[in-house]
Amino acid sequence: VxxxxxxxxxxxxxxxxxxxxxxxxxxxxxxxxxxxYNTASDVLAHPHLAARDRWREVDTPNGPVPALLPPLGERMDPVPGLGEHTDAILRELGVLDPPPG
Structure with missing residues (x-):
């Protein structure tokens, strides 16, 4: 323009x-x-999401937090801690040697 x-x-x-x-x-x-434009607090308080029961509490290493259900399915596993699966993934990729013994 x-x-x-x-x-x-x-x-x-x-x-x-x-x-x-x-x-x-x-x-x-x-x-x-x-x-x-919705702020995070606008989304948390949105009447449409509340009316459709779209929020679930999800455990995190720092305590539970509200999480919006994904559009398909309702599986809401706990959020992994920082580095919780790093060693297992690196071993699977062959980057980290398996522990001795």
């Missing part, structure tokens, strides 16, 4: 003076793709 910097400035100024709902309505009416 030849006048990108001018357009960016004008659009930014208009958006700064409008609320999110208005920005989305105008963009939708003009056929401009858009979406809301």
């Amino acid at each position: 030849t006048h990108r910097s001018t357009l960016d400035g004008e659009i930014a100024a208009w958006c700064a003076g409008a609320d999110l709902a208005t920005i989305q309505e105008v963009a939708d009416a003009a056929g401009i793709g858009n979406s809301r």
Whole structure:
């Protein structure tokens, strides 16, 4: 776009003076793709995800954390600790010699 910097400035100024709902309505009416930016706390509190029971508690080495279920299946194993499987993987790849004995 030849006048990108001018357009960016004008659009930014208009958006700064409008609320999110208005920005989305105008963009939708003009056929401009858009979406809301959600923070991590927005996602955790999202009513759609709560209504569909999409959260599970998953164990980690530092304690349980909320985790979003994957779109397919509901297997939610504990998260491995840092380096927990490193030796086994390196042995399987032949990079680490098996322990003596």
